Amino acid sequence: MPASSTATAVPTAPRTVGPRPPLGRTRARRRETAADIAMMAPPLILVAGLIIVPIGIAVYLSFTDWNGFTSPPHTIGFRNYTRLIHDPAVKHAAFLTLLITAIGTIACNVLGLGVALLLNRNTRINAILRVLVFYPYVVGAVILGFLWSSILGTNGAVDAALGAHHSLPFLSDPKWAIATVVCVIVWSSFGVNVVLYLAGLQTVPDNVLEAAKIDGASPWQTFWRVKLPMLAPTVTVNVVLVVIGLLRVYELILALTAGGPAGETQSFVYNILTSSFDNTQLGYGAAQSVVLMVFIVVVTIVITAARRRSEQAVAA
Amino acid sequence: MTGRRAGRLLAVLVLVLIMVGPLYLMVTNAFKSQHDILTEPFGWPTSGFSLKYLHAALTSPDFNVVRAYGVTVLFVVAVNVLNLLIVGPASYAIARGTRRYHRAVMLVLLAGLFIPGQTLVIPVIYVLKALGLIGTIPGFLLFETTLTVPTTVFLFVAFVQTVPRELDEAARIDGASRYGTFWRVIFPLMRPVAATAMVLNSAGVWTDFVNPQFILGPQSGVYTVTTGVYAAISRLSTNYTVVYPNILLATAPVIVFYVFMQRRIIGGLTAGAIKG
Structure with a gap:
């Protein structure tokens, strides 16, 4: 037994034999509570100090003009919030982020489920393909962004291969750049969805698929009437994960376009971090952070609630 | 039935192309000169094959990869x-x-x-x-x-x-x-x-x-790998003899590790997401 246990071992050992005196019982209980508190305190302190309190501080800073240096910051009321409503950069970033999230969520889920169906059978080749679609996850967004920027950027690999007269403005034309950003984001994240949908497909019982086959269902009908409804919880997880991930998209854009051309591909988080650190307007940045935080929490709740109905349909 | 098989094969082929393509460019271009990268980006680096750029990235004063x-x-x-x-x-x-x-x-x-x-x-x-x-x-x-x-x-x-x-x-x-x-x-x-x-x-x-x-x-x-790569190549992002070797160095060990641990990594993520 470890040395630390001897302290408790001595008093508790006799108590298991005879009837416990009430005093000892409360003392044991108190000791139990003390151990509980000692065990729970470290993460509680961390989460309180570096998540809960900062959320409060973000709200506080959002009412100030803090620039990162002056202390204490000056309170300026709702001015940051009225400013961000009218700020064209914020509006553009919000619109772009919503666009990326909407298209990305649909594309990642359609591709994710489609490729999962394609790779569903347990063969060696499918195992290799599964590894292949998932590798972007371990490489990370910054490095993937740089890689794609050297492929699609001006003078990049594709440009060079097409020759000077046929070059395509993947990252230099605003509309093209937005489309490119969306495609690269989907490319780098749909592998996670493939893997999750594959895991979901494993949970569809074979006898159900067998029954559908015996009833003469075509593969198409089996998918829409049997597999997809049974995947409802998996769909929820995938949609929530992609939405939360895309609402905070930043690193990939930073490396791929650096927000360009002319700020056209700056996402919401990009705007928060770059404009508030480059312009040392951390109070203004905090206001945008608060808006994003509230939005993400609301969207998560709404999606989960909306999906509950189709999930219950499975259970019924 | 055969049309179905062909469709499947085509889909797998496209999938492999879009996933392997960037890796191919990353690996081959890390061994080429700027001129070769700009003239034949998709070519195999036989004629101008050089370890010079990889070596330069490894010993760069800007970013110590190791x-x-x-x-x-x-x-x-x-x-x-x-x-x-x-x-x-x-x-x-x-x-x-x-x-x-x-x-x-x-x-x-x-x-x-x-x-x-x-x-x-x-x-x-x-x-x-x-x-x-x-x-x-x-x-x-x-x-x-x-x-x-x-x-x-x-x-x-x-x-x-x-x-x-x-x-x-x-x-x-x-x-x-x-x-x-x-x-x-x-x-x-x-x-x-x-x-x-x-x-x-x-x-x-x-x-x-x-x-x-x-x-x-x-x-x-x-510097971590991500902030180091960012510091090393964001200023020089059109000097491809710096970009590709750095990306290769930042990626290759992770991908090798991932290939060996793939069952655990993919399984871990799946378990985490489904319970979470």
Whole structure:
């Protein structure tokens, strides 16, 4: 037994034999509570100090003009919030982020489920393909962004291969750049969805698929009437994960376009971090952070609630 | 039926092309001169094959790759160790607890589940500044560990609840303390869920850019692989003899590690997401 246990071992050992005196019982209980508190305190302190309190501080800073240096910051009321409503950069970033999230969520889920169906059978080749679609996850967004920027950027690999007269403005034309950003984001994240949908497909019982086959269902009908409804919880997880991930998209854009051309591909988080650190307007940045935080929490709740109905349909 | 097979084959082919294409360019162009990259970006580097650029990237004064790898690996290990030490016993206490405060603690710890780390950067800088920890490794590790707490608590509590309480009773009768019970009896059973948590947390720390960039900061002189690559190539992003070798160096070891550990990594992520 470890040395630390001897302290408790001595008093508790006799108590298991005879009837416990009430005093000892409360003392044991108190000791139990003390151990509980000692065990729970470290993460509680961390989460309180570096998540809960900062959320409060973000709200506080959002009412100030803090620039990162002056202390204490000056309170300026709702001015940051009225400013961000009218700020064209914020509006553009919000619109772009919503666009990326909407298209990305649909594309990642359609591709994710489609490729999962394609790779569903347990063969060696499918195992290799599964590894292949998932590798972007371990490489990370910054490095993937740089890689794609050297492929699609001006003078990049594709440009060079097409020759000077046929070059395509993947990252230099605003509309093209937005489309490119969306495609690269989907490319780098749909592998996670493939893997999750594959895991979901494993949970569809074979006898159900067998029954559908015996009833003469075509593969198409089996998918829409049997597999997809049974995947409802998996769909929820995938949609929530992609939405939360895309609402905070930043690193990939930073490396791929650096927000360009002319700020056209700056996402919401990009705007928060770059404009508030480059312009040392951390109070203004905090206001945008608060808006994003509230939005993400609301969207998560709404999606989960909306999906509950189709999930219950499975259970019924 | 054959049309169906052909469609399948075509889909797999497209999939392989779009996934392998970037890797092919990354590897081949790391060994070519700027001229060759610009004239034949898709070509195999037979004529102008050179290790010069890779060597230059390895010994670059701007960005010490080997050091960045060492730093990042240390960060990953430190966050995982801290995470297990801090979250393990707490999850055990919560899972075994029956009182109202156990539930309350659980809810507080899960609060961070939906709060993206990037939106916390500004106020966390404020807090760490007040504590004198901004721009320091301890400050960075504390915040990075904190970000791992919500998911890990969620996974661990759910797991411990499936472990029969009789084990605790037996350990207690044998004279084990609560910490002893957890570390010697419960924790060894948690290996699968601990592996899941470690996969998620390691990937999170390894690919993180925002926190090492803004909490640690370039002025600390400590670069991870992501912030190092960013510092090394964002200024020179059209000098491809710098870009490709750096990307290759930042990617190759991770991909090799991933290929060997793929079952664990993919399995870990799946388990984490489905329970989370």
